[in-house]
Amino acid sequence: MPVELANELWRLLGFPRADEGEAAFTHADVEALRRTATLVGSGILSPDRQAALVRTWGRSFARLAEWQTALLAELAAERPGDTVAELATLASGVVPDLEALQSYVWRRHAASAATRLLTTADSGTLTLSVCFVDIVGYTSRSRSLSEEELVSWVEEFEDSCTLLVVDHGGRVIKTLGDAVLFVCDDPVGAAEVALTATERGADPDDPFPSVRAGLAHGTVVARLGDVFGPTVNIASRLTTVARPGTVVVDEGAAEALTGGYSLAKLRRTSVKGYSRLQPYALRRVR
Template identity: 60%
Template sequence: MEAFLLGSPPTLTQGEVAERAGVPLDLARDLWHHLGFAHATDDARAFAASDVEALRLSAELVSMGILGADSQAALVRTWGRSFARLAEWQVSLLAGLAVEGADPDERLTELTTGVLPRVEALQSYVWRRHLTSAAHRLLTTGTAPDEHTTAVCFVDIVGYTTRSRSLAQDELIDWIERFEQAATIAVVDHGGRVIKTIGDEILFTVDDPVAAAEIALDLTERGLDEDDDFPAVRAGIAYGAVVARLGDVFGPTVNVASRLTSIARPGTVVLDRGAYAALSGDQDEPDEQEEIDTPDYRFRRLRRVSVKGYARLEAWRLRRVKESRDD
């Protein structure tokens, strides 16, 4: 199986790999460390011809000016973390199927040789589709890919710690899976991007603040519906400049959205000043008016709150006008 996955049996030491690729050994070791590979001793024959080709390709990207010293390390770390998680899940899935047979070793080999080439082709397709989407966003917005203005939203499961204690492992996984699946569908349907899921929380961005509001309201409303198995959630939205790097987002806008989520009550959506202004059209300095209505939304000003990094954070609760009237 090892020879099948690597393309050939591992017969090379790390020094031999670096020599054949024409890459300094220290650089090769750095690459393997960033990828998260297990440590190999100098004389361990743990490498194959595919490792030589990978080192050669990395060196070519550097010589072409595509990867600098800093970006290479960051990109490789991202690859390593992402594919390590994916590989763990895939191997666990195949192992679970293999133990159902009379000879698990033989069954696992059959599954590996039959399934993984198809999975590899599908992963390449998904990657290319996401490249297409990323290129389309860049060309249509005309903004630099590393910094732009967008709505950032966190959606957090309410009472996750307490609920998780009462669920069996399979039940907990199924519960989280339903949350992630429903939230992802809602985000994608409104033109947003899921940046990452962090246990009981999902972080997404969408350029249109109205779309962010609709996603957050849809999810919180589902969580309040007793006939829906979607968990109760709360959400925080901030609108402003973010720095994008390797598929993640950073900056004060992201921090504010996270802080707002932590103060939101179950089933509610809380906005920062930027999101409030974009949705309400009120660009002036905030006054003391507690509630403001637009044709679609009702905004209720909350007391300034003190959270980590922000001594007096402005916040508004967002509701649909129809929902407010029904109450």
């Protein structure tokens, strides 16, 4: 493999370029390059897909590694003795289990993704319901919380949303601190998630924060675990239109949702990229 390409892949993983002559690599890095070259040589990975895949790996595992290391560091600091030594001891004991569990989770998700792929005619373009659930007053609330309290609050929000989405057959695409982006094959599932989230946020006895949601239904482009296209953009714009505790949907979702819901046509609005976007307020039929 050309040294230039090896350096590019290293940087795409999120690591700085090593200085000339610096002992920065191990046999594991060489083995990783060999496996990469094998996949490229066999036609499994094209050069452009190779870069995109490595970049996605780097971002995903960097976040995971930061969280795991911070967790181990907290445990090591609570133990008597040298913190660095305790951290090394903890890491050597749990890393094999973490690697095995990460492989297990990846395989389960790979099987699920393969099942979804085999049931669609086009692997890149899909018809989905896309929804953003956004915390109301996140900035002002975060200023009044300590760092630990803020982390706990956001994690509880993300955990609750993830369980809610999964229970209705959806998939969380990404979390954005104060918002969650998810998709559902069925618009009813997406509507139920959004409505339940806003109802929980309005309940004074529920610790779930006050939220608003924007939901759009239509064609999206799925790539590397993310979704793109006008439907995603519209869902994002609708979130800014929604008032606290409400769900706003686009015309595609309004047409797909029938029975059990009421749709109030709102005034057309001008948002970034869309001069006359037609929103609808979604509610349950009591």
